[in-house]
Each structure stands twice: as structure tokens, then as C-alpha cells.
Amino acid sequence: MDADNSSADALSTIWKHSYKGGEWRSCVNKSSGGLPESNGYIYVEANGGLNQQRILVICNAVAVAGFLNATLLIPNFHFHSIWRDPSKFGDIYDEDYFISTLENDVRVVDKIPLYLMEWFDHNMTNVYNFRVKAWSSIHYYEEVVLRRLLEEKVIRISPFANRLSFDAPPAVQQLRCLANYEALRFSNPILTLGEALVSRMKERSVNHGGKYVSVHLRFEEDMVAFSCCVCDGGEQEEKNMIAARERGWKGKFTKPGRTICPGAIRLNGKCPLTPLEVPWTTRVRLLPHRFKIKQPNLMHELLIVSLTIVKSLCFYLVISLINY
Numbered sequence: 001m002d003a004d005n006s007s008a009d010a011l012s013t014i015w016k017h018s019y020k021g022g023e024w025r026s027c028v029n030k031s032s033g034g035l036p037e038s039n040g041y042i043y044v045e046a047n048g049g050l051n052q053q054r055i056l057v058i059c060n061a062v063a064v065a066g067f068l069n070a071t072l073l074i075p076n077f078h079f080h081s082i083w084r085d086p087s088k089f090g091d092i093y094d095e096d097y098f099i100s101t102l103e104n105d106v107r108v109v110d111k112i113p114l115y116l117m118e119w120f121d122h123n124m125t126n127v128y129n130f131r132v133k134a135w136s137s138i139h140y141y142e143e144v145v146l147r148r149l150l151e152e153k154v155i156r157i158s159p160f161a162n163r164l165s166f167d168a169p170p171a172v173q174q175l176r177c178l179a180n181y182e183a184l185r186f187s188n189p190i191l192t193l194g195e196a197l198v199s200r201m202k203e204r205s206v207n208h209g210g211k212y213v214s215v216h217l218r219f220e221e222d223m224v225a226f227s228c229c230v231c232d233g234g235e236q237e238e239k240n241m242i243a244a245r246e247r248g249w250k251g252k253f254t255k256p257g258r259t260i261c262p263g264a265i266r267l268n269g270k271c272p273l274t275p276l277e278v279p280w281t282t283r284v285r286l287l288p289h290r291f292k293i294k295q296p297n298l299m300h301e302l303l304i305v306s307l308t309i310v311k312s313l314c315f316y317l318v319i320s321l322i323n324y
Contacts, residue, residue: 027177031104036069040149041112043073043124045158050085050092052161053077054184060164062106062179063172067138068146071107074098075160094185101183105175116154129156132163138172219272222248229271230262 042065046057058075065072074089089095099108120126130145141164149155157163168176186194202210224231225244231237245253253260265271273281 027174028182029174030178030182033104035104035107038071038107039069039146040071040153040155041073041109041116042068042070042149043112043127043154043156044075044160045078045156046075046161047078047159048161050077050087055180056161056164058184059176059179061160062102062108062183063168063175064138064141064145064164065108066106066175067172068141068149070149071109073112074108074110078159090187092187092190094187097185098183102178105178112154120154124156127154127156128152129158132157132160134162135165136163137165138168217273217275217278219275223272227265227271228253228260228262229265231271231274 042061044057044061046053048056053075061072061075064070074095077085077088077092079086095110099110102108114122128148130148132140132145145155145157185191201212205212221240221244225241225248228241228245233240
């Protein structure tokens with residue numbers, strides 16, 4: 001990221017770069033007219049990490065609701081057992097902006113009318129819940145889900161992450177793009193802190209044109225447990241990872257005949273880098289020795305840097321290219 005380019009400047013010029021002899025073209029195609037009468041309300045529950053919730057829940061929910069001419073209720077974020085983050089949609093994203101940006105393409109509301117909720121004793125758990133298979137096609141929603149939606153007027157889909165195939169018609173893909181690149185804007189507290197941190201990183205990288213690198217560390221308990229790698233934490237680490245795998249995937253790794261070979265997994269390059277290995281790798285392969293690695297002291301600040309730079313709510317190790 002260059003010091004003399006703001007985020008807005010970068011976004012405004014990105015389409016000017018040629019690709020295979022042509023030009024990049026935006027996939028967003030906003031509508032200008034009104035919407036027909038809604039077929040009903042869809043309520044989805046966003047499971048997974050925050051980045052997964054954004055890409056594989058919110059964007060897909062917008063696409064499904066738009067394709068079915070349904071009204072989308074603001075998605076509910078699960079309290080994740082690993083992240084333990086109680087944030088709601090409005091804590092992370094600008095909810096009013098999300099609703100207004102989509103108003104000509106998909107109806108989005110923050111609550112279901114009371115007269116409809118009376119049918120379910122004002123309890124969402126009484127609403128019919130679809131258990132949709134992972135990576136279902138949009139035609140499944142059209143042929144199966146829509147029929148029930150028209151009958152019930154309110155349906156719930158939980159869990160919803162990964163419940164829509166990547167292979168979808170252009171109209172569905174455009175709704176995904178509209179949600180991700182236009183409608184989802186971070187809330188003001190996150191934007192303010194994020195901009196301050198980006199400015200700080202640029203100032204500290206002034207000797208290198210304000211350039212720095214953001215590396216996705218992705219070294220969390222669930223990821224390490226799922227990888228089945230050994231990270232030199234000894235017997236206690238082994239016990240913790242076995243417990244985490246059982247807690248998160250209930251028997252997936254203990255099926256009869258399944259053998260876990262941490263050494264082979266590491267040799268195949270499938271182990272996440274530890275916080276200690278990251279600076280070693282960057283020293284050897286990326287950065288001259290005169291540069292240093294800067295890791296913000298506060299984990300909260302580290303989270304916000306990732307929000308602003310890569311628009312992904314994951315913890316990132318920020319590497320600042322600064323002279324000693």
C-alpha cells in the first residue's frame with residue numbers, strides 16, 4: 001500500500017489495470033427500480049469465524065434472498081466457541097448503510113413484523129428450520145426452499161455457512177458482489193481506529209515509501225487442532241489439541257482406521273506457521289536484515305488493522321518495513 005494513495009484512491013483506480021489485453025470490470029450491477037411484493041422472510045444464523053460469516057453467510061444470504069425475492073432479516077452471529085466474540089451485526093458493520101445500499105435489489109429488515117411472529121409465539125426457534133446441505137445449488141433454493149417459504153412466510157436456515165455453491169448464475173454472483181464490495185461497510189468505531197492504525201503504519205514506514213506487508217498468521221486453537229500438526233508444545237499441547245478436535249468436530253479425527261501423522265503433514269507443507277516461525281521465514285525470504293517486524297501490542301488493534309487493510313476479520317501479523 002503506497003503512502004500517497006488513500007483507500008479511496010486505490011479503489012477508484014483499480015479497474016484501470018489491464019488483464020489479458022483488456023480491462024478489469026466491476027461485477028456490481030445495482031438496480032434502480034422497485035421490487036415486487038416479497039415472498040416472505042428469511043432468517044439465517046451465521047456460524048464460523050468472522051471472515052467466514054462475511055463471505056459465506058452474509059453475501060450468500062443476500063444472493064439467496066434476492067434470487068427468491070424474499071426479505072432478509074439481518075443475520076444473527078453465533079457466539080463462536082473459539083473467538084468468544086459477542087458482537088452483533090451492527091457492532092461490526094454499518095447496518096443502516098447495508099440496508100439502504102441493497103434497497104433496490106434485496107429487502108433487508110432488522111425485525112420481522114409482529115403479526116407474523118405471533119404465529120410462532122414470538123420465538124424464532126419455533127420457525128421452520130431448513131437443514132440445507134453444504135454447497136447446495138441455487139436451484140435447490142428455487143425448487144425446495146421457495147415452496148416452503150411461500151407456505152410459512154418465515155423460514156430459518158441454520159447453520160448457513162457454505163450452504164450455497166460457488167457455481168451460480170451471473171445474477172446471483174452480482175448480488176454476492178454487491179453485498180461484499182458495496183453494502184458491507186464497517187461500523188464507524190472500527191473504521192476510525194482502522195484508519196488511525198493504517199496512518200500510523202505508513203508513518204513508521206516512511207523510509208520505504210509508506211509500504212508495509214500484512215501477513216495472515218491464522219494461528220488459532222481451532223486451526224492448529226484441525227491441522228493435526230505438532231508445534232513443540234509437548235504433552236500438554238497434545239492433550240489440548242485432542243480435546244479441541246473432539247470439541248469442534250466430534251469424532252471426525254477418531255474414526256476407526258484413521259491415522260494422524262504430524263511429521264508427514266509438516267513435510268507436505270500443510271502446517272500453519274507458528275508466531276516464532278513467521279519472523280524467521282520473513283527474514284530469510286522476504287525482508288533484508290535492516291528491516292524489523294512490528295507487531296502491535298494490543299490484539300484489538302491488530303484485529304482492526306486487518307479489517308481496514310484486507311477487509312477480513314481475522315487476526316493478522318502486521319509487518320512494518322522500518323529501518324532500525
